[in-house]
Amino acid sequence: MSTTTPDAAPAKTPVRAALASFMGSAVEYYDFFIFGTAAALIFPSVFFPSGDQAALVMSLATFGFAYVARPVGAVILGHLGDRVGRQRILMFTLVLMGAATFIIGCLPTFEQIGWLAPILLVLCRLMQGLSAAGEQAGASSMTLEHAPDHRRSFFTSWTLSGTQGGQILAALAFLPITLLPDDSAFKYEWAWRIPFWLSAVVVVVTFYIRRTLHEPPAFEEAKAEGRLAKIPFVELMRDHWRDVLRVVLCAFIAAVSTVFGNLALAYGKEVGLAESLTLWLVVVANVFALGTQPLFAMLSDKIGRKPVFIYGAISSAVFMPFYMLSMSGGSTLLTFALAVLTFSCGYAAANAVWPSFYGEMFPARVRFSGLAIGTQLGFLMAGFAPSIVAAFGGVQQGGWVVISAFTAVICLIVTLAALTARETKDVPTATLGVRLPAAPETAQR
Numbered sequence: 001m002s003t004t005t006p007d008a009a010p011a012k013t014p015v016r017a018a019l020a021s022f023m024g025s026a027v028e029y030y031d032f033f034i035f036g037t038a039a040a041l042i043f044p045s046v047f048f049p050s051g052d053q054a055a056l057v058m059s060l061a062t063f064g065f066a067y068v069a070r071p072v073g074a075v076i077l078g079h080l081g082d083r084v085g086r087q088r089i090l091m092f093t094l095v096l097m098g099a100a101t102f103i104i105g106c107l108p109t110f111e112q113i114g115w116l117a118p119i120l121l122v123l124c125r126l127m128q129g130l131s132a133a134g135e136q137a138g139a140s141s142m143t144l145e146h147a148p149d150h151r152r153s154f155f156t157s158w159t160l161s162g163t164q165g166g167q168i169l170a171a172l173a174f175l176p177i178t179l180l181p182d183d184s185a186f187k188y189e190w191a192w193r194i195p196f197w198l199s200a201v202v203v204v205v206t207f208y209i210r211r212t213l214h215e216p217p218a219f220e221e222a223k224a225e226g227r228l229a230k231i232p233f234v235e236l237m238r239d240h241w242r243d244v245l246r247v248v249l250c251a252f253i254a255a256v257s258t259v260f261g262n263l264a265l266a267y268g269k270e271v272g273l274a275e276s277l278t279l280w281l282v283v284v285a286n287v288f289a290l291g292t293q294p295l296f297a298m299l300s301d302k303i304g305r306k307p308v309f310i311y312g313a314i315s316s317a318v319f320m321p322f323y324m325l326s327m328s329g330g331s332t333l334l335t336f337a338l339a340v341l342t343f344s345c346g347y348a349a350a351n352a353v354w355p356s357f358y359g360e361m362f363p364a365r366v367r368f369s370g371l372a373i374g375t376q377l378g379f380l381m382a383g384f385a386p387s388i389v390a391a392f393g394g395v396q397q398g399g400w401v402v403i404s405a406f407t408a409v410i411c412l413i414v415t416l417a418a419l420t421a422r423e424t425k426d427v428p429t430a431t432l433g434v435r436l437p438a439a440p441e442t443a444q445r
Helices: 012-041 053-083 086-104 116-146 149-178 185-189 191-210 217-224 232-239 241-270 275-303 305-326 332-359 364-391 400-419
Strands: none
Touching (some): 012 149, 012 191, 053 086, 053 232, 053 364, 086 191, 116 149, 116 364, 149 191, 149 332, 217 364, 232 241, 232 364, 241 332, 241 364, 241 400, 275 332, 305 332, 305 400, 332 364
């Protein structure tokens, strides 16, 4: 039986896979993050009956509904990804996300149709969640399986760099809208819809780019030889449930991103920061992260996944209180510096490494399912983090204490879970996730 490894693949294949993953993730998460931005700044006044604190909490909760759909989507899309192929599922997730986002831009307001408006908003958000459930897992699996053994972390990190690109585009798309006065009818009737409609254009472009990418050779060979898992979910939970649980707990780290990128928008507004300034904080931090994440990934290819990932978790907990406190301190330059330190030099380390760190825990036959189910269950914490913290006063004066305490607890859980994982940087791709028989004990001399 012949064995095809990523090292035997043409040199351009890992680059093409990384580029396709970057572009696809950028589009998917542009769509995903414009919802989060709108939920913090626009939707409380458009889709809910009042503009008070309760409306903000309800609006942030709609952001979290996508994370409820994601575990269901992970089981379905993970099964199909491990049975049908990575590329086909990635094409489907792209179209689904684009359609849901465009429809959101067409929804009537609460003033026009009452409670049906937020109900329709939640349904569209659930569609976004189903799509996102398969995007990162599929893109990470495909890129990892195309990459050479000694550079897996570097190439897979571009999937997450795509999410940074999407968040940058989302923030830039909303910047002109934040410059409109709050009493502007145009701002709340039509202007906010434009970023949602623009997604249709980039979806078409990315669809064309992604369709040129082929399945990884290892997957094609396994399919031809009938070695695919018949029911990936059953095999995953029977043989790899510990790794699934480990990924779930490690994936709590994503709550740092939603706190930084979504909740901080609402908190900044409460303490007097201009909406445009809070969006620029997100843009600048993500731009720097585009540079630091590949460096962290390259470092993990040298010293291992665990130390880099754990550093990202611990540093996020340490830096977050200083960043949040600086928002009410009056120094814009200091706030920008701490935003970069917290996100680009702290959280970005964990964000860069997790596609390889999690993906390498599973064999190829259940990798898509393992990545999808583990991460999406963990991302439930990320999805509801803004509304949970907001409910405990995190977006009120002095809310930086609540936000910092929440972040610290999350990062402690993540660190403890990561410490139990195996180090996989030196394991060949072909044997990742494979339980090898224990070596016989050496006879005592």
